[in-house]
Amino acid sequence: MTRPPRTDPNPSRLPEGSRAGPVLGGATPGGIKKPLLSRISPPQLIALSFALAIFVGGCLLALPIMHTPGHNINFLQAIFTATSALCVTGLNVIDPSKDFNRLGQVVIMLLIQVGGLGIITFGTVFALLMGRRMNFSERVRLAQQVSAFDVGGVVKLIRNIFLFTFLIELTGAVLLSFRFIPLEGWGRGLFYSVFHSVSAFNNAGFALYSDNLVRFVGDPLVSLTVAGLIILGGMGFLVQLNVVAHLVNPRRNRMLVHSKLVLTMMGVLLAVGTFTYLGMEWSNPKTLAPLGFGDKVLASFFQSVTTRTAGFNSLDYGAMNLATLFITIILMFIGANPGSTGGGIKTSTFYVMMASAWSMVRGRGEVNLFRRRIDQDTVIRAMTVGLLSIGLVNGMFVLLLVFNTNPQVTFVQMIFETVSAFATVVLSMNATPIMAPDQHVILILLMYLGRIGPLTFAVAFNSRSSAELVKYPPEKDIIIG
Numbered sequence: 001m002t003r004p005p006r007t008d009p010n011p012s013r014l015p016e017g018s019r020a021g022p023v024l025g026g027a028t029p030g031g032i033k034k035p036l037l038s039r040i041s042p043p044q045l046i047a048l049s050f051a052l053a054i055f056v057g058g059c060l061l062a063l064p065i066m067h068t069p070g071h072n073i074n075f076l077q078a079i080f081t082a083t084s085a086l087c088v089t090g091l092n093v094i095d096p097s098k099d100f101n102r103l104g105q106v107v108i109m110l111l112i113q114v115g116g117l118g119i120i121t122f123g124t125v126f127a128l129l130m131g132r133r134m135n136f137s138e139r140v141r142l143a144q145q146v147s148a149f150d151v152g153g154v155v156k157l158i159r160n161i162f163l164f165t166f167l168i169e170l171t172g173a174v175l176l177s178f179r180f181i182p183l184e185g186w187g188r189g190l191f192y193s194v195f196h197s198v199s200a201f202n203n204a205g206f207a208l209y210s211d212n213l214v215r216f217v218g219d220p221l222v223s224l225t226v227a228g229l230i231i232l233g234g235m236g237f238l239v240q241l242n243v244v245a246h247l248v249n250p251r252r253n254r255m256l257v258h259s260k261l262v263l264t265m266m267g268v269l270l271a272v273g274t275f276t277y278l279g280m281e282w283s284n285p286k287t288l289a290p291l292g293f294g295d296k297v298l299a300s301f302f303q304s305v306t307t308r309t310a311g312f313n314s315l316d317y318g319a320m321n322l323a324t325l326f327i328t329i330i331l332m333f334i335g336a337n338p339g340s341t342g343g344g345i346k347t348s349t350f351y352v353m354m355a356s357a358w359s360m361v362r363g364r365g366e367v368n369l370f371r372r373r374i375d376q377d378t379v380i381r382a383m384t385v386g387l388l389s390i391g392l393v394n395g396m397f398v399l400l401l402v403f404n405t406n407p408q409v410t411f412v413q414m415i416f417e418t419v420s421a422f423a424t425v426v427l428s429m430n431a432t433p434i435m436a437p438d439q440h441v442i443l444i445l446l447m448y449l450g451r452i453g454p455l456t457f458a459v460a461f462n463s464r465s466s467a468e469l470v471k472y473p474p475e476k477d478i479i480i481g
Contacts, residue, residue, distance in 0.1 A: 047452050050086065050115075054448065057082030057111045066104035073099055076437055081108065083444045086115035087451035088343070090205030090311040090426025091417070093433050093440055097208045102191070108206060109195050115451070116202025116233070117165060161237045164244075165201065168232055172197035175225045179216075200229035203342040205311020205426030217314035218295040223302045230310040231270075234336035236262060257370050258348065262337040265347035266308075269331060273304025276327045277315075286319035307331040309342035311426025317416075318429045325416060325429075332423040333393070343424030343450050345389045352382035388454040393422050396446045403438040417443065422450040 058079035060066065067073055073081075077093050084091050085108045096108060173193040180196075181189030192208055199206045207213055216222040232240065239262055245253035277300035281288040288296045299314055306312045307328055317325070335344010355367045356379045367374040397418040404414065413431035420427050421443045432443065 050448065050452055053111075053114065054079065054083050054086055057086055057107070060107050061100070061104060066100055066107060068099055068101050068104075071099040076440060080440055080444055082111060083447050084426070085111035085204065085206065087424050087447045088112060088115050088202050088204040088309075089421060089424040089447045089451070090199075091421055091428060091432050091443065091447065092206075093435075095210055096206060097210055105191075105195065105208065109198050112202050112204040112206060113198055116198075116204065117161065160241055164237075164240055168229065169194075169197045169201050172201060172225055172229045176222065179219065179221050196226065197229060200226045200310065200312065201233040203230060203233050203308075203310045203336060203340070203424070205306070207312060213312050213314045214316065217299050217302075218291065220298060223298055223314060226312055227302055227305040230305050230308070230312070231266070234308050234310065234340045234342040235266070236337035236340040238339050239263065239337060257372050258338075260370055261351060262347050265351055266337070269308065269334065269347065270301075270304050273307055273327070273331055274301045276300075277303045277324065280321055280324045280327075281315070284319070284321060287315045303328075304331075307425065307427065308334075309336045309344050309423050309425050311420070311424075313427060317427055322412065325412060328427065329416060329419045332419050332425045332427065333389070335423045335425075343422070345385055349382045349385050352379055353386050356383070385454070389422070392446070392449060392454050393418055396422070396442055399442050400435075400439050403436055403442065405436050406434055409435060418446065421446040424450050 058075065058081075060078075061082050062073065062075050062078035073094060080091075080093050081096065083089070096105060100108065173190075176196055177190060177193040180192040183189065184192055195206075195208055198204075205212075209215065213222065213226065235243075238256075239259045242253070242256050242259045243263075246255050246259075274297075278288070278296060281300070282296065283289050288299060291299060302312075302314050308331065317328070320328075333344055334350045335346055336342025338346045338348055352367065352374060355369070355374070359367045367379060397415055400414045400418060401411075409431050413429045416427075416429050417431050417435075419425075424447060432440075435443075
């Protein structure tokens, strides 16, 4: 007896193996609503996860068990510290080395680690450890988090990122222990080594000394170890793995154009920063003048490295010349590489903006790099990021001026703190602690937007629109310049 063919009660359902990808509108083709998390786009998930983590971290740091006896920390100060740690900024309204006990400092270190690697990245690793498989939409979110090119290999990329990160942080902690253990003893010295290694690699700038690292201005072990961690962390995860793979097998693993671009920009900016500090602060009695030649070069190199969104300082920025501060603001605004633990508009964005402008000046319509043409969409995206970032910094700076009630906070200090907060740098002219609570709220928003990126935030909460079906003829009679 022949059985009749089985009919599908849901004729709109696709056969297994040929289903379409997730529908962003919130329902499958069959009319079944998807879970809420599946309806959230990657930019929205990044923005919301950071906001939720900041709130949870602030609640933890506000608990009395996190505070040193006799030091009371209010909720705004706790939220500010959590934002600064999770957004790997490092600006402080209080002194973490004195106001938080060891438990509070451990929480700050964990927030730095989670914020540097990305909340979604951490969630993925825990899911993989539990044996859970990632679907396509989750892989897309991961790729967005780490700026990956290929969605298919993103899970393997996450594993490699974690292994590489903890290997580098462990190496940094071992090197720093040779200095901190003799100074602080075994238990305290080991914790200081791990804390500063994590803070340096994640470009956070948190230090457990009240003067940051000023006391180590002439110490090659501390300065070069921290600088090396900052450079590796700010290099970008994709670039790190690409360089390692290329060194292991150069024939099979070629250097990506992206890697060549950001490594070139890193070298140029580090050289510019080093010579800037060396030349402009050479005779400044409050910074480089009292140091010997070797210490001057070491201090100048360290400031050039840390300006790239790391925030440690071995010199007092409040005592620097105005010209030096101006160059520092520019370097902070440019920031680190894409997909790294650092902030700013990113080196590749700055290069594409400058290269496209130079190409226009020379009468060329295309931007070429390493015998490759940069796509027009990339140029537009770079210009958009740059314009949004400039608008965000200027808008927040104006608000800081409006809410300023302390005549001791100068114009230069406010623009310096504004750019430092946006670029998640932590460098400070000692103005943040004496600002008004309203200004602290503005800096919190600026650190948050600077960490997730203004373009990501704008895309996350912009209403989706379908592609335009009608294209109008171009108009070339608009005069520019």
